Amino acid sequence: MKKLLLATALAAFGTGAVTGAMAQDVVRIGTEGAYEPYNYIDQATGKLTGYEIELGTELCKRAGLTCEFVQNAWDSIIPNLQSGNYDIIMAGMSITDERKQMIDFTENYIPPASSAYVGLTADANIGDGAVIAAQTGTIQAGYIAEQPGVTLLEYATPDETVAAVKNGEADAVFADKDYLAPIAGDSGGALVLLADEVQLGGGVGGGMRKSDTELRAKFDEAIKSMKADGTLNTMITKWFGPEAALF
Numbered sequence: 001m002k003k004l005l006l007a008t009a010l011a012a013f014g015t016g017a018v019t020g021a022m023a024q025d026v027v028r029i030g031t032e033g034a035y036e037p038y039n040y041i042d043q044a045t046g047k048l049t050g051y052e053i054e055l056g057t058e059l060c061k062r063a064g065l066t067c068e069f070v071q072n073a074w075d076s077i078i079p080n081l082q083s084g085n086y087d088i089i090m091a092g093m094s095i096t097d098e099r100k101q102m103i104d105f106t107e108n109y110i111p112p113a114s115s116a117y118v119g120l121t122a123d124a125n126i127g128d129g130a131v132i133a134a135q136t137g138t139i140q141a142g143y144i145a146e147q148p149g150v151t152l153l154e155y156a157t158p159d160e161t162v163a164a165v166k167n168g169e170a171d172a173v174f175a176d177k178d179y180l181a182p183i184a185g186d187s188g189g190a191l192v193l194l195a196d197e198v199q200l201g202g203g204v205g206g207g208m209r210k211s212d213t214e215l216r217a218k219f220d221e222a223i224k225s226m227k228a229d230g231t232l233n234t235m236i237t238k239w240f241g242p243e244a245a246l247f
Contacts, residue, residue, distance in 0.1 A: 026066050027215065029056045030086035033071040034157055035179060037239045038092035038204075051239035052090040055109060058231070062222040075137055075156060078102060081207060087215060088208050092176065094139050094201030104210050107223040108203030109232060111245045115140050116177035117194040118165060118184050125171045126150075126196060133161040133170035139200045140174045165191065178240050 031039040031052060039050040048069050060067035070086045081089055081103065088106070095105045117126050126132060128149035134141035136154035144152045153170050155161045162183060164170040173180065177197060184193040208216050226232035233246040 026068050027060065027088065028086035029060075029067055029069050030072045030077055030081060030089045030091065031056075031069055032074045032077065032091045034074070034159070035092050037178065037182070039090070051235065052092070054239075055232075055235060056090050058226070058235075059219055059222040062225055063218040065218065073156075074135065078207065081209060087212065088206045088219065090206050092179075092204055093207050095203055095205045096139065096201055099207065103207045104212075104216055106206035106208065106216055106219045107227075108205045109223050109226075110204035110236065111247055112199060112201060112203045113245050114177040114197040115143070115174060115200050116180055116197050117172040117174050118162070118180045118191050119172040119194055120165060120191065122192045122194065124192070124194060126174075126194065130171045131169070133164040133173040134175065135161055138175070140176075143198065143200060144174055162191070178244065181241075 031048065033039055033041050033048050035050075037050050039048060039052045041047070042049040048071065053069065056067060056069065072080050072085070072091075074091065077089055077091055077093075078099075080086065089103075093099070095108055099105070117124070117132070119126070130149075131151045131153055132144045132147075133153045133155060134144050135158050136156055141152060141154055144150055153161075153164060155164060158175060158179060161170075161173040161175060162180075165173050172194065177193075181193055184191045206219055208219075223232070226235075227247050236244050236246055
Protein backbone atom coordinates (compact mmCIF):
# COMPACT_ATOMS: atom_id res chain seq x y z
CA MET A 1 0.00 0.00 0.00
CA LYS A 2 1.17 3.42 -0.81
CA LYS A 3 2.31 6.33 1.29
CA LEU A 4 2.60 9.90 0.02
CA LEU A 5 5.63 11.71 1.36
CA LEU A 6 4.76 14.31 3.99
CA ALA A 7 6.67 17.21 2.49
CA THR A 8 4.88 16.97 -0.86
CA ALA A 9 1.41 16.97 0.60
CA LEU A 10 2.07 19.62 3.24
CA ALA A 11 2.99 22.04 0.49
CA ALA A 12 -0.66 22.06 -0.57
CA PHE A 13 -2.24 21.90 2.88
CA GLY A 14 -3.11 25.56 3.06
CA THR A 15 -4.40 26.05 -0.47
CA GLY A 16 -7.99 26.75 0.44
CA ALA A 17 -9.51 23.30 0.10
CA VAL A 18 -13.15 23.04 -0.77
CA THR A 19 -15.12 21.54 2.09
CA GLY A 20 -18.64 20.33 2.69
CA ALA A 21 -18.73 17.39 0.30
CA MET A 22 -22.12 16.32 1.63
CA ALA A 23 -23.64 19.50 0.22
CA GLN A 24 -22.74 18.43 -3.30
CA ASP A 25 -24.98 16.43 -5.63
CA VAL A 26 -22.16 14.08 -6.59
CA VAL A 27 -19.41 12.68 -4.37
CA ARG A 28 -16.18 12.42 -6.36
CA ILE A 29 -13.74 9.57 -5.73
CA GLY A 30 -10.12 10.21 -6.70
CA THR A 31 -8.13 7.20 -7.90
CA GLU A 32 -4.88 6.60 -9.78
CA GLY A 33 -6.06 4.11 -12.38
CA ALA A 34 -2.61 2.53 -12.63
CA TYR A 35 -2.28 0.05 -9.77
CA GLU A 36 -3.78 -3.32 -10.63
CA PRO A 37 -5.74 -4.92 -9.02
CA TYR A 38 -6.64 -1.96 -6.79
CA ASN A 39 -7.52 0.42 -9.62
CA TYR A 40 -6.56 0.38 -13.29
CA ILE A 41 -7.78 0.94 -16.84
CA ASP A 42 -9.42 -2.00 -18.60
CA GLN A 43 -7.64 -2.13 -21.95
CA ALA A 44 -10.68 -3.56 -23.71
CA THR A 45 -13.11 -0.85 -22.58
CA GLY A 46 -10.83 2.04 -21.65
CA LYS A 47 -12.72 2.37 -18.36
CA LEU A 48 -11.59 2.31 -14.75
CA THR A 49 -11.89 -1.06 -13.05
CA GLY A 50 -10.43 -2.96 -10.12
CA TYR A 51 -11.14 -3.68 -6.49
CA GLU A 52 -11.52 -0.07 -5.40
CA ILE A 53 -13.78 0.78 -8.32
CA GLU A 54 -16.15 -2.07 -7.48
CA LEU A 55 -15.87 -1.33 -3.77
CA GLY A 56 -16.44 2.41 -4.15
CA THR A 57 -19.55 1.76 -6.25
CA GLU A 58 -20.97 -0.59 -3.60
CA LEU A 59 -20.11 1.77 -0.73
CA CYS A 60 -21.88 4.65 -2.45
CA LYS A 61 -24.91 2.44 -3.06
CA ARG A 62 -25.09 1.45 0.61
CA ALA A 63 -24.56 5.04 1.74
CA GLY A 64 -27.26 6.36 -0.60
CA LEU A 65 -24.77 8.57 -2.44
CA THR A 66 -24.32 9.39 -6.10
CA CYS A 67 -20.62 9.02 -6.89
CA GLU A 68 -18.24 9.38 -9.79
CA PHE A 69 -14.57 8.48 -10.18
CA VAL A 70 -11.88 11.00 -11.02
CA GLN A 71 -8.50 9.77 -12.29
CA ASN A 72 -5.48 11.57 -10.85
CA ALA A 73 -1.72 10.96 -10.90
CA TRP A 74 -0.39 9.49 -7.65
CA ASP A 75 2.17 12.20 -6.89
CA SER A 76 -0.51 14.90 -6.58
CA ILE A 77 -3.36 12.82 -5.22
CA ILE A 78 -3.44 14.35 -1.71
CA PRO A 79 -2.91 17.97 -2.82
CA ASN A 80 -5.83 17.63 -5.24
CA LEU A 81 -8.03 16.25 -2.46
CA GLN A 82 -7.12 19.30 -0.37
CA SER A 83 -7.88 21.56 -3.35
CA GLY A 84 -11.38 20.12 -3.70
CA ASN A 85 -10.95 18.30 -7.01
CA TYR A 86 -12.57 15.24 -5.39
CA ASP A 87 -13.90 14.25 -1.99
CA ILE A 88 -12.32 10.91 -1.13
CA ILE A 89 -9.19 9.09 -2.25
CA MET A 90 -9.50 5.39 -3.04
CA ALA A 91 -6.10 4.57 -4.50
CA GLY A 92 -4.40 1.82 -2.54
CA MET A 93 -3.44 4.38 0.11
CA SER A 94 -1.98 3.09 3.37
CA ILE A 95 -3.26 4.48 6.64
CA THR A 96 -0.23 5.96 8.38
CA ASP A 97 0.42 8.34 11.28
CA GLU A 98 2.27 10.66 8.90
CA ARG A 99 -0.74 10.99 6.63
CA LYS A 100 -3.09 11.51 9.56
CA GLN A 101 -1.38 14.84 10.16
CA MET A 102 -2.89 16.03 6.87
CA ILE A 103 -6.07 14.06 6.19
CA ASP A 104 -8.49 11.66 7.84
CA PHE A 105 -9.22 8.09 6.84
CA THR A 106 -12.25 5.90 6.65
CA GLU A 107 -12.33 2.47 8.21
CA ASN A 108 -9.72 0.33 6.50
CA TYR A 109 -11.09 -1.77 3.65
CA ILE A 110 -7.90 -3.80 3.19
CA PRO A 111 -6.18 -5.19 6.30
CA PRO A 112 -2.43 -4.70 6.75
CA ALA A 113 -0.73 -6.72 4.02
CA SER A 114 2.76 -7.56 2.85
CA SER A 115 5.18 -5.63 0.70
CA ALA A 116 7.57 -7.75 -1.36
CA TYR A 117 10.44 -7.73 -3.84
CA VAL A 118 10.57 -8.93 -7.44
CA GLY A 119 13.85 -9.56 -9.23
CA LEU A 120 15.15 -11.39 -12.26
CA THR A 121 16.25 -14.34 -10.12
CA ALA A 122 15.36 -15.75 -6.71
CA ASP A 123 18.77 -14.70 -5.36
CA ALA A 124 18.56 -11.09 -6.55
CA ASN A 125 20.43 -8.75 -4.24
CA ILE A 126 18.21 -6.70 -1.93
CA GLY A 127 20.83 -6.04 0.74
CA ASP A 128 24.09 -4.13 0.92
CA GLY A 129 24.99 -2.63 -2.45
CA ALA A 130 21.56 -3.31 -3.98
CA VAL A 131 19.70 -0.87 -6.22
CA ILE A 132 15.97 -1.09 -5.52
CA ALA A 133 13.18 0.50 -7.57
CA ALA A 134 10.01 1.84 -5.96
CA GLN A 135 7.24 4.22 -6.93
CA THR A 136 7.95 7.73 -5.73
CA GLY A 137 6.08 8.86 -2.64
CA THR A 138 5.08 5.37 -1.53
CA ILE A 139 5.48 3.65 1.79
CA GLN A 140 7.84 1.22 0.06
CA ALA A 141 10.07 4.03 -1.21
CA GLY A 142 10.27 5.43 2.30
CA TYR A 143 11.24 2.04 3.67
CA ILE A 144 14.00 1.47 1.10
CA ALA A 145 15.37 4.97 1.68
CA GLU A 146 16.02 4.01 5.30
CA GLN A 147 17.92 0.81 4.51
CA PRO A 148 21.71 1.17 4.95
CA GLY A 149 23.81 0.33 1.93
CA VAL A 150 20.82 0.24 -0.43
CA THR A 151 20.26 2.71 -3.27
CA LEU A 152 16.68 3.78 -3.99
CA LEU A 153 15.56 4.49 -7.56
CA GLU A 154 12.20 6.26 -7.60
CA TYR A 155 9.82 6.27 -10.56
CA ALA A 156 6.56 8.09 -11.18
CA THR A 157 4.51 5.00 -12.03
CA PRO A 158 4.50 1.38 -10.87
CA ASP A 159 5.01 0.15 -14.44
CA GLU A 160 8.30 2.03 -14.58
CA THR A 161 9.57 0.33 -11.43
CA VAL A 162 9.05 -3.10 -12.95
CA ALA A 163 10.62 -1.97 -16.22
CA ALA A 164 13.71 -0.85 -14.29
CA VAL A 165 14.27 -4.43 -13.16
CA LYS A 166 13.65 -5.87 -16.62
CA ASN A 167 16.18 -3.56 -18.26
CA GLY A 168 18.81 -3.96 -15.57
CA GLU A 169 18.61 -0.52 -13.97
CA ALA A 170 17.59 -2.03 -10.62
CA ASP A 171 18.27 -5.33 -8.86
CA ALA A 172 14.68 -5.58 -7.66
CA VAL A 173 11.43 -3.67 -7.30
CA PHE A 174 9.77 -3.24 -3.90
CA ALA A 175 5.99 -2.75 -3.81
CA ASP A 176 2.76 -4.26 -2.54
CA LYS A 177 2.88 -8.03 -2.81
CA ASP A 178 -0.70 -7.92 -4.11
CA TYR A 179 0.55 -5.85 -7.04
CA LEU A 180 3.79 -7.73 -7.72
CA ALA A 181 2.66 -11.36 -7.34
CA PRO A 182 0.45 -11.41 -10.47
CA ILE A 183 3.14 -9.64 -12.50
CA ALA A 184 5.73 -12.24 -11.54
CA GLY A 185 3.25 -15.05 -12.11
CA ASP A 186 2.40 -13.85 -15.60
CA SER A 187 6.03 -13.24 -16.63
CA GLY A 188 6.77 -16.83 -17.64
CA GLY A 189 9.70 -16.97 -15.26
CA ALA A 190 11.29 -13.71 -16.43
CA LEU A 191 10.52 -12.15 -13.04
CA VAL A 192 10.65 -13.86 -9.66
CA LEU A 193 8.80 -12.97 -6.45
CA LEU A 194 11.39 -13.10 -3.68
CA ALA A 195 10.68 -14.83 -0.39
CA ASP A 196 11.43 -11.73 1.70
CA GLU A 197 8.27 -9.92 2.82
CA VAL A 198 7.84 -6.79 4.95
CA GLN A 199 4.75 -5.64 6.84
CA LEU A 200 4.15 -1.91 6.38
CA GLY A 201 1.28 0.43 7.22
CA GLY A 202 -2.07 -0.08 8.88
CA GLY A 203 -4.09 -1.29 5.94
CA VAL A 204 -5.74 0.67 3.15
CA GLY A 205 -8.55 3.18 3.65
CA GLY A 206 -10.22 6.11 1.96
CA GLY A 207 -8.46 9.45 2.46
CA MET A 208 -10.69 12.43 3.21
CA ARG A 209 -10.47 16.05 4.24
CA LYS A 210 -10.65 16.47 8.00
CA SER A 211 -13.65 18.77 7.63
CA ASP A 212 -15.83 16.16 5.89
CA THR A 213 -16.92 14.34 9.04
CA GLU A 214 -20.46 13.60 7.88
CA LEU A 215 -19.28 12.05 4.62
CA ARG A 216 -16.65 10.00 6.43
CA ALA A 217 -19.30 8.67 8.82
CA LYS A 218 -21.41 7.50 5.88
CA PHE A 219 -18.50 5.65 4.30
CA ASP A 220 -17.49 4.16 7.65
CA GLU A 221 -21.00 2.81 8.18
CA ALA A 222 -21.03 1.27 4.70
CA ILE A 223 -17.59 -0.33 5.17
CA LYS A 224 -18.60 -1.74 8.55
CA SER A 225 -21.75 -3.22 7.02
CA MET A 226 -19.69 -4.98 4.34
CA LYS A 227 -17.34 -6.35 6.97
CA ALA A 228 -20.29 -7.56 9.04
CA ASP A 229 -22.11 -9.38 6.23
CA GLY A 230 -18.96 -10.88 4.68
CA THR A 231 -19.23 -9.13 1.32
CA LEU A 232 -15.98 -7.23 1.84
CA ASN A 233 -14.00 -10.46 2.31
CA THR A 234 -15.70 -11.92 -0.76
CA MET A 235 -14.67 -8.90 -2.81
CA ILE A 236 -11.09 -9.02 -1.51
CA THR A 237 -10.82 -12.69 -2.46
CA LYS A 238 -12.25 -11.97 -5.92
CA TRP A 239 -9.62 -9.36 -6.72
CA PHE A 240 -6.59 -10.53 -4.71
CA GLY A 241 -7.01 -14.29 -4.62
CA PRO A 242 -7.64 -16.94 -1.95
CA GLU A 243 -4.41 -16.21 -0.07
CA ALA A 244 -5.20 -12.54 0.53
CA ALA A 245 -5.45 -11.24 4.10
CA LEU A 246 -9.09 -10.95 5.18
CA PHE A 247 -11.06 -9.29 7.96
